[in-house]
Amino acid sequence: MGHPKGKLIAIGGAEDKGSDLEKGEIHRNNLNFFELGILNRIVQESGGPAAKIEVITTASTIPYEVGENYLNAFGKIGCLDINVMHIRHRSDALEEENIERIKACRTVMFSGGNQLRLSSIFGGTEMLQILHNRYRTEEGFIIAGTSAGAMAMSKTMIYEGNATRAHLKGEVKITTGLGFMENVIIDSHFEKRGRFGRLAQAVATNPSCIGIGLGEDTGMLITGGNKMEAIGSGCVIIIDGHDIRYSNIADIPDGNPYSIDNLKVHICEKGNGYLVQERQFLPEASEGSVIRKQVSVE
Amino acid sequence: MGHPKGKLIAIGGAEDKGSDLEKGEIHRNNLNFFELGILNRIVQESGGPAAKIEVITTASTIPYEVGENYLNAFGKIGCLDINVMHIRHRSDALEEENIERIKACRTVMFSGGNQLRLSSIFGGTEMLQILHNRYRTEEGFIIAGTSAGAMAMSKTMIYEGNATRAHLKGEVKITTGLGFMENVIIDSHFEKRGRFGRLAQAVATNPSCIGIGLGEDTGMLITGGNKMEAIGSGCVIIIDGHDIRYSNIADIPDGNPYSIDNLKVHICEKGNGYLVQERQFLPEASEGSVIRKQVSVE
Numbered sequence: 071m072g073h074p075k076g077k078l079i080a081i082g083g084a085e086d087k088g089s090d091l092e093k094g095e096i097h098r099n100n101l102n103f104f105e106l107g108i109l110n111r112i113v114q115e116s117g118g119p120a121a122k123i124e125v126i127t128t129a130s131t132i133p134y135e136v137g138e139n140y141l142n143a144f145g146k147i148g149c150l151d152i153n154v155m156h157i158r159h160r161s162d163a164l165e166e167e168n169i170e171r172i173k174a175c176r177t178v179m180f181s182g183g184n185q186l187r188l189s190s191i192f193g194g195t196e197m198l199q200i201l202h203n204r205y206r207t208e209e210g211f212i213i214a215g216t217s218a219g220a221m222a223m224s225k226t227m228i229y230e231g232n233a234t235r236a237h238l239k240g241e242v243k244i245t246t247g248l249g250f251m252e253n254v255i256i257d258s259h260f261e262k263r264g265r266f267g268r269l270a271q272a273v274a275t276n277p278s279c280i281g282i283g284l285g286e287d288t289g290m291l292i293t294g295g296n297k298m299e300a301i302g303s304g305c306v307i308i309i310d311g312h313d314i315r316y317s318n319i320a321d322i323p324d325g326n327p328y329s330i331d332n333l334k335v336h337i338c339e340k341g342n343g344y345l346v347q348e349r350q351f352l353p354e355a356s357e358g359s360v361i362r363k364q365v366s367v368e
Numbered sequence: 369m370g371h372p373k374g375k376l377i378a379i380g381g382a383e384d385k386g387s388d389l390e391k392g393e394i395h396r397n398n399l400n401f402f403e404l405g406i407l408n409r410i411v412q413e414s415g416g417p418a419a420k421i422e423v424i425t426t427a428s429t430i431p432y433e434v435g436e437n438y439l440n441a442f443g444k445i446g447c448l449d450i451n452v453m454h455i456r457h458r459s460d461a462l463e464e465e466n467i468e469r470i471k472a473c474r475t476v477m478f479s480g481g482n483q484l485r486l487s488s489i490f491g492g493t494e495m496l497q498i499l500h501n502r503y504r505t506e507e508g509f510i511i512a513g514t515s516a517g518a519m520a521m522s523k524t525m526i527y528e529g530n531a532t533r534a535h536l537k538g539e540v541k542i543t544t545g546l547g548f549m550e551n552v553i554i555d556s557h558f559e560k561r562g563r564f565g566r567l568a569q570a571v572a573t574n575p576s577c578i579g580i581g582l583g584e585d586t587g588m589l590i591t592g593g594n595k596m597e598a599i600g601s602g603c604v605i606i607i608d609g610h611d612i613r614y615s616n617i618a619d620i621p622d623g624n625p626y627s628i629d630n631l632k633v634h635i636c637e638k639g640n641g642y643l644v645q646e647r648q649f650l651p652e653a654s655e656g657s658v659i660r661k662q663v664s665v666e
Contacts, residue, residue, distance in 0.1 A: 234560050237583060237603040237635075262532050264562025267603065270635060285535060305535040305565065305625050309633075316651050318637070327603050327637035331649035335607075335633045337535075337568060339616070339625035351629035353614050 076204060076211035078250055078292040079112055082258045082284030082304070083182055083217030108289050108302045110147055112177065112214050115291065121176040122151040128158070128191055129183030129218040136181050163195045172200050177212040180219025182258075186229045188222040189247050198248060205250055213250060217258045220289070224256050225249040226279050228272050236268035240324030244272060251295060254280050254346060260307055261285045273311040274319050274330050280346050281309035296347050299355040300338040308344050308351070310334040374502060374509035376548055376590040377410055380556045380582030380602070381480050381515030406587050406600045408445055410475065410512050413589065419474040420449040426456070426489055427481030427516040434479050461493045470498050475510040478517025480556075484527045486520040487545050496546060503548055511548055515556045518587070522554050523547040524577050526570050534566035538622030542570060549593060552578050552644060558605055559583045571609040572617050572628050578644050579607035594645050597653040598636040606642050606649070608632040 113119055125140045127133035137154035144152040155171060157163050172178065178201065180188060192198040204211045215223055227247030235241040244255075255276060257269045260283035269281040282290060285304030292298050300306045316331035336351045338344060343355020411417055423438045425431035435452035442450040453469060455461050470476065476499065478486060490496040502509045513521055525545030533539040542553075553574060555567045558581035567579040580588060583602030590596050598604045614629040634649045636642060641653020 233562065234584075237559055237637075261535055261562060261565050264531065264559060264564075266562075266564035266605070267559050267635075270633075286532075303625065305627070307564070316649065318640075318651075327601065328635065329603070329637040329640045329651075330633075330635040331651070333633040333635070335568075335628075335631040337565075337626065337628040337631070339535075339627045342627045351614065353616075353627075353629070 073294040079214040080220035081216040081289035084287040116177040180215035182217030185218035222247040231268040233264040277311035283307035306338040308336040371592040377512040378518035379514040379587035382585040414475040478513035480515030483516035483520040520545040529566040531562040575609035581605035606634040
């Protein structure tokens with residue numbers, strides 16, 4: 071198979087198009103998330119403001135408001151070819167016009183909302199297959215996603231898990247996501263919602279996966295399906311369960327608290343990174359940094 | 369100096385006498401915390417329901433409600449000699465009658481509230497010196513504390529740090545606590561309030577200290593100033609910074625996100641434990657467990 075040539079940009083959410091909006095909290099004016107650099111980075115990675123970008127609002131239950139917010143936000147930073155795809159049902163995903171649009175764009179951006187809507191609507195469709203093929207073979211093809219849109223990127227996906235009960239076995243629910251990346255589990259809104267316990271449980275039950283906890287206004291740019299670079303204003307928490315020495319999680323009934331000896335945890339800020347395969351923290355992950363570093367060594 | 373002969377019982381809070389009450393959320397009926405075992409354990413470690421216990425409400429700004437709740441809760445489990453000490457100012461701590469009570473009791477229990485009230489009112493007083501002496505020299509002397517009362521037990525004490533800003537350098541404020549234990553930093557309400565980032569920052573800036581994150585309705589029974597046994601229904605998260613390989617925290621200005629490579633994290637549930645000095649997770653920490661284990665080995 072080789073390494074995928076495209077890039078993923080997984081974002082932890084912020085003004086939270088999707089779930090907070092779904093709770094009736096509409097932050098129409100809170101677009102500072104977009105002004106602070108992450109959206110700019112998506113546009114830059116897409117080749118500039120002329121790039122054809124498709125915003126996919128499927129995860130959200132209020133797609134029109136969400137779509138409009140993205141149009142405004144991308145518009146603000148000068149983008150010229152932003153389009154919104156309202157795929158609400160599996161039948162929409164099968165429509166030829168939508169499939170053509172997925173073939174023609176440079177970048178797709180999955181909004182927030184409910185990640186189960188993404189996996190259940192796109193799972194097994196030709197559209198998802200096209201996304202996979204393009205991601206594997208086309209340099210410069212970008213799949214971005216925020217909140218639920220980020221969580222659905224991996225093969226192993228958390229779809230439920232209340233922070234206050236996440237220390238109990240069985241309270242963190244896992245299923246199969248869109249599968250652009252294996253061997254990771256991505257969580258979002260990591261700081262504000264107190265999700266350490268839920269990602270730790272997901273890692274304890276799937277120790278071959280690295281947990282990626284994305285803070286608000288924070289993301290990971292993933293190249294070659296392996297190298298992650300932190301972007302945005304917050305932190306990314308990496309949880310590595312490969313060296314767990316003891317855990318009771320296989321031996322206790324559901325509803326009981328779990329225990330783990332020896333998780334490795336890393337905290338990345340902008341410019342730091344992580345190699346998933348090598349399980350290695352990178353103090354300087356951006357291309358520029360690497361070049362600077364080489365020059366200073368010589 | 370030798371190991372202290374007394375025991376500490378640090379509890380993460382639950383119905384949160386103190387801070388939630390201070391926000392006007394009075395949970396008069398929510399005493400299940402007390403019925404679920406932790407309070408029973410305090411009484412058991414104190415030698416039974418006849419033990420003289422002094423509840424110290426100093427951390428709280430609504431001491432009378434808090435005191436009454438403790439009287440009710442200890443009363444419910446059959447305690448016969450529960451007393452409440454309303455030490456509001458340093459002058460109260462100096463009063464001979466209060467000093468005599470501290471000398472005469474078997475157990476003190478610090479309520480929740482604001483841990484800075486504890487350190488600023490008791491710091492440097494004869495009463496604190498008596499507590500230290502008794503804890504060091506008297507087998508069976510118990511110092512218990514919940515929420516702020518637990519956080520104040522260590523020498524290095526977090527007194528402020530909003531979860532949503534705890535990934536930024538300088539947002540986690542540290543001072544000196546009551547100092548019953550060195551080389552740890554205790555945090556409370558660990559799961560509900562999303563405090564992983566704040567304890568991680570405290571550990572990154574104080575890497576000789578082990579971070580102890582107590583969940584709600586969860587505590588650590590600490591013997592010999594070193595061995596911890598998890599009690600209660602939730603989890604305790606241990607953060608060990610001794611093996612940090614990289615951190616930017618010394619090099620960035622306040623307000624910037626910090627990064628850390630290689631924290632070790634352990635998650636303890638009831639019966640698990642941890643040796644602070646040896647930095648070692650214990651699958652079975654209770655005395656009974658150890659005996660069972662030895663028997664099964666023979």
